[in-house]
Amino acid sequence: MKPRIACIQLRAGSSPDDNLAAAERFIRQAAADGAEIALLPERWEAFGSSEEIRAAAQPVDGPRLTAVQGWARELGMAIVAGSVAERVAGDERLRNTSVAFDRDGRQVGVYRKIHQFDVDLPGQRVRESDTDAPGTGGTIARFGDLSVGLTICYDLRFPELYRAYAVAGATVLTVPAAFLERTGRDHWEVLLRARAIENQCFVVAANQHGKLPAGLTAYGRSMIIEPWGTVLAQAPDGEGVIVAECDHERLARVRAHVPSLAHRRPEAYDVPT
16 A cells, blocks of 8 residues: 655635635545645635635535535545644534545544644734634544544644554554744644654645734645655745655654564553652
């Protein structure tokens, strides 16, 4: 099994229609490049103030994700639709939600971001919890024989989620993100490669790039990393598509060479407080 997986790097604005058109253009480019699976970044459908994001929010069966579903069916390509602002009936708060469609356009996974980025930056206060409610559990999307663990951006700093996916059988871990430039320079590649190495999985990370409407700057450098920690593909500055082949025979060799997952001792991991 050697699926070709694409990361789409873009810069979302506050116009959902413009963002949808850009996403479609890059999805079609990924298909033309031979990708069988494509990943969009976090908040690809709208980025801006909390009011703009709220105005753009739709349920998971809304028109924008229905459009993505149609692209998957038309192109015969599985799509992990990064993350979008999901409106939930009867709840004032939104969800930051990743939805996966298989090559037939069937919805095969819905994951809501568990960890929320609440932080004070120099001259900027970010509180995702003011607008979004957290998810309550992980989701593995299955594309035929391929098991894909879904995560979103800030989740990257919580290795226990990724380990749970690996133990549950995931071999690919997706990270749609709007990872910021300041932390991205020092942490983005290090964390992505660590998640790949420690869980002996492919890590596919699609990041936004450049100045975003909310006064933030995203780092870019979308990456596809193999289980040994080698970077198979990395996006340059700007918008675009990267594609890499994820060879699962290579994954099996890595796990046989360093069988750390098989050597786990969960019964010994209780730490006295």
